Amino acid sequence: MRRAVEEADLRRQFPAGRVERGGTTEQAAVRETLEKDGLTVQALQLLGERVDPKTGRLMSSTSCSVDSGEAHVADEEECAEDVWVAHGRVGRRLCDECRARAFSDRLLRPGRM
Known part of the structure; x- marks a missing residue:
């Protein structure tokens, strides 16, 4: 999604929240995806966590599958637009630990980042 209000250098992000x-x-990944993008998802696996160097917040990445819904901007205060990333390019948006976990668990394939 593209954020309605930028935070530090953060313009685009996956659905996120506390x-x-x-x-x-x-549970947060499932809730936030519904609140931000209108999709009902099922959390498959926690990929990893890191502390964002600019905000100091603990960030987690969770792999999910879509159960139902059509993606749309559901939270106009935070989201300006939904922006889709091709599956093969998702790895570029993940931290190193999360990317390595996604590859090792075959959620992403090498050469398709």
Whole structure:
């Protein structure tokens, strides 16, 4: 998605949000994808975590599959537009640890980043 308001150098990002008290990163990924993009997804696997060097926030990447819905901007305060990344280019948008995990678990294939 393209953010409605840039934060630091962050203009585009995957759906993101806070983990609620007592919740998991996977639950947050499912909730935030529905809230931001209108898609009902199922969390498949936590790919990894890192601390963003510019914001200092802990960031998690979770692989999900779409169960239902049609992608659209569902949160106009945060999202300016949905921007799709071809599956073969997703790896470029992930941190090194997450990219390595996605390749090792065959969620991404080498040469298709």
